[in-house]
Amino acid sequence: MIRTSGLTKDYGARRAIENLTFEANQGEVVGFLGPNGAGKTTTMRILAGYMPPSFGTAQVAGFDVIEESIEVRRRVGYLPETVPLYPDMTVFDYLKFMADLRHLPNADEMVDNALELVQMEQRAEGYIANLSKGMRQRVGLAQALLHKPEVLILDEPTIGLDPAQVVEVRSIIRDIGKERTVLLSTHILSEAQQLCDRVLIINKGHIVAEDTPENLQARLVGAERSILRIKGDTEELMAQIAKIKGVQDIKTRPDGALEFQFAPGVDVRPEVAKTVIMSGYDLLELSPVGLSLEEIFLELTRDVASTKKEK
Amino acid sequence: MRNVWTIARREIRLYFASPIAYIVGLLILLITGIYFVLVVYLAGQSAFTTGSAPAPGPDLVIGLMVFLFLFAVPALSMRLMADEHRNGTLELLLTAPINEWELVVGKWLGSFLFVFMIILVTFIYPIVLNSLVTPGIDQGLMMANYLAITLVAAAFLAIGTAISSFFNNQFAAFFATIAALFFLWVVIGWPAVVMQGSGAIFDYLNMSKHFADMQAGTIALSDIVYYLSLTALGLFLGTTAVEIRRWK
Structure with a gap:
C-alpha cells in the first residue's frame, strides 16, 4: 500500500507538486490522471525511491521512502515513463541482470515467468535494440513485474502501444491489481475509467479531485x-x-x-x-459536446475554488 | 559486494561488445608492440656492431603505456555513468535496491578488470625479453613496474568514473577526464620545481613522481597508499555525484 502526507517537491524555484496527501490500498488500482507537467511523474519517482521529497512523508509497503529507501525499492515494481532499457543486451540478459540486482533466488525461472506474463517468450534471445516500441514497453513492464512486487508503480504504461497491445497490457494490470497495490498514471480519461478503482485528478501539482471513476463521471456530467x-x-x-x-x-x-x-x-x-x-x-x-480533458480540469479546478469560497 | 559484482560483470561484457574498447585495446597493444620490437632490434644491432650493449630493461614498454593510458582511460571511462544518465537507465539503477556506492564501485571495477586484461597481455614483452638477454631480466624490477602501472590504471579509472558521474554527455566527460589526468600527472608537479625546497607537497601530489619512484624499482608504502587513496577519492566523488543527482 501507499500512504503519503503533505508530499511536496521543489525543483529549484519551481514547485512541481504541493502538499499531496493520498492513499492506495492493497487490491486497489489507483489512477493518476492529469495533463503533462501536472506532477504525476515527480510523485511516482518519489514513491519509487528515485528521489526524496522536499517536504512531507510517504510510506510504501510499510516503509518510509526517505529513511528506508532500499526496503521500499525491494518491494516496488516501477516502470518509468521513458522505459529504461539497455539496447545492447538481449531481453533475457536484461531481465536476468535486474533479477541479479534484486537477489532473486531462482532468477531464471522468475525471468521466464515475467516474459510469459507479457507474452515475450519468443523474443527472449533477441536484442532490445531490434524491438518495436510496443515490445520495449512490454519488456519494461516485465522488469517491473519481475520480483512480484507488493506495489506496482506504472508511469503511462500504455503509451506508444497499438490498440491490441493496450488491451493486453490493461488486462495484465487489472489482474495484478486484484491482489496488489497498483498506482498508474495516464492522461487518457477512458483508460482511467476502465482500469482504476479510484482516480486522483492532479493538476499543477495539486490533487483537484479524488473519487471512483463512476462518481467523477456523474459529477462532470x-x-x-x-x-x-x-x-x-x-x-x-x-x-x-x-x-x-x-x-x-x-x-x-x-x-x-x-x-x-x-x-x-x-x-x-x-x-x-x-x-x-x-x-x-x-x-x-x-x-x-463531449467534455475534453482540458475542460474537465477547468471544471474541476473551478469546483475546488468555489467550494473553498463557500467554506 | 554481490551488487558490485553484478554491475561490474555487465560492464565487462559491454566492453567486449563495444568498438571503442576494441580500438583502444588494440591501439595500446599495437603501439607498445611496435615500440618493443624496434627497441629490441636496435639494441640487438648495436650489440652486434660493438660486441656488447646494455640490454633494454623490463620497464621498456611501461613508460609508454602510462602515456597511452592518459588518453585511453578517458575513452574507456567516459560512458560509464554519463551514458546511464542519457539513456534514462540511471532511473532504473537508482530505483533498484542497491546503494549508490555499489553502483559506482561496480562500474569502476568493470572498467578496471578490462584494463587489467590489457595489462596482462603486455606481460608477453618481459617474457620475450627474458629469453633474449643474458642472464635474464631483473624480475623484481619487472614486478615493481607492473604493480605501478596497475595502481596508476586503478587511480586513472576512478577519476574517470567520478567525472563521468558529473556529466550527461560522454564526450564532455572524455575531455574533462583528459584534462584532470594531465593536471595530476604533469601540471601539479610544476610548483615543486619553481619553489624548490618548499614545494614538497606538490611533489607528493604529483602522480608521475610516485610512478617514477616505483618504476625505478623502489616500492614504498607511501606510493601504494597514495594511489589507493586517489582511487578511493575518485570513487567517493563519483558516489557523491550520483547522490547529488538524486537530491536535485
Whole structure:
C-alpha cells in the first residue's frame, strides 16, 4: 500500500507538486490522471525511491521512502515513463541482470515467468535494440513485474502501444491489481475509467479531485451541452430557443454555431429541433459536446475554488 | 559486494561488445608492440656492431603505456555513468535496491578488470625479453613496474568514473577526464620545481613522481597508499555525484 502526507517537491524555484496527501490500498488500482507537467511523474519517482521529497512523508509497503529507501525499492515494481532499457543486451540478459540486482533466488525461472506474463517468450534471445516500441514497453513492464512486487508503480504504461497491445497490457494490470497495490498514471480519461478503482485528478501539482471513476463521471456530467448549427442568421433564433424551458446558458460560438446547456434528465433537444424547423430555419447539426480533458480540469479546478469560497 | 559484482560483470561484457574498447585495446597493444620490437632490434644491432650493449630493461614498454593510458582511460571511462544518465537507465539503477556506492564501485571495477586484461597481455614483452638477454631480466624490477602501472590504471579509472558521474554527455566527460589526468600527472608537479625546497607537497601530489619512484624499482608504502587513496577519492566523488543527482 501507499500512504503519503503533505508530499511536496521543489525543483529549484519551481514547485512541481504541493502538499499531496493520498492513499492506495492493497487490491486497489489507483489512477493518476492529469495533463503533462501536472506532477504525476515527480510523485511516482518519489514513491519509487528515485528521489526524496522536499517536504512531507510517504510510506510504501510499510516503509518510509526517505529513511528506508532500499526496503521500499525491494518491494516496488516501477516502470518509468521513458522505459529504461539497455539496447545492447538481449531481453533475457536484461531481465536476468535486474533479477541479479534484486537477489532473486531462482532468477531464471522468475525471468521466464515475467516474459510469459507479457507474452515475450519468443523474443527472449533477441536484442532490445531490434524491438518495436510496443515490445520495449512490454519488456519494461516485465522488469517491473519481475520480483512480484507488493506495489506496482506504472508511469503511462500504455503509451506508444497499438490498440491490441493496450488491451493486453490493461488486462495484465487489472489482474495484478486484484491482489496488489497498483498506482498508474495516464492522461487518457477512458483508460482511467476502465482500469482504476479510484482516480486522483492532479493538476499543477495539486490533487483537484479524488473519487471512483463512476462518481467523477456523474459529477462532470452535471449538465449536458449541445451544439446547434443552422443555415443563416442565428440572432433571432437564439432568443426563441432561450425561451424554451430547461435551456440554460445559450451563447454563440466563434464558428457561428449556438451552444447551450441543459440539466441531465430534462432533454430539451426535441423541443429545440422543433422550434428551429417551425421557425423556418434549416437545421444542419444538433450534437452533444463531449467534455475534453482540458475542460474537465477547468471544471474541476473551478469546483475546488468555489467550494473553498463557500467554506 | 554481490551488487558490485553484478554491475561490474555487465560492464565487462559491454566492453567486449563495444568498438571503442576494441580500438583502444588494440591501439595500446599495437603501439607498445611496435615500440618493443624496434627497441629490441636496435639494441640487438648495436650489440652486434660493438660486441656488447646494455640490454633494454623490463620497464621498456611501461613508460609508454602510462602515456597511452592518459588518453585511453578517458575513452574507456567516459560512458560509464554519463551514458546511464542519457539513456534514462540511471532511473532504473537508482530505483533498484542497491546503494549508490555499489553502483559506482561496480562500474569502476568493470572498467578496471578490462584494463587489467590489457595489462596482462603486455606481460608477453618481459617474457620475450627474458629469453633474449643474458642472464635474464631483473624480475623484481619487472614486478615493481607492473604493480605501478596497475595502481596508476586503478587511480586513472576512478577519476574517470567520478567525472563521468558529473556529466550527461560522454564526450564532455572524455575531455574533462583528459584534462584532470594531465593536471595530476604533469601540471601539479610544476610548483615543486619553481619553489624548490618548499614545494614538497606538490611533489607528493604529483602522480608521475610516485610512478617514477616505483618504476625505478623502489616500492614504498607511501606510493601504494597514495594511489589507493586517489582511487578511493575518485570513487567517493563519483558516489557523491550520483547522490547529488538524486537530491536535485
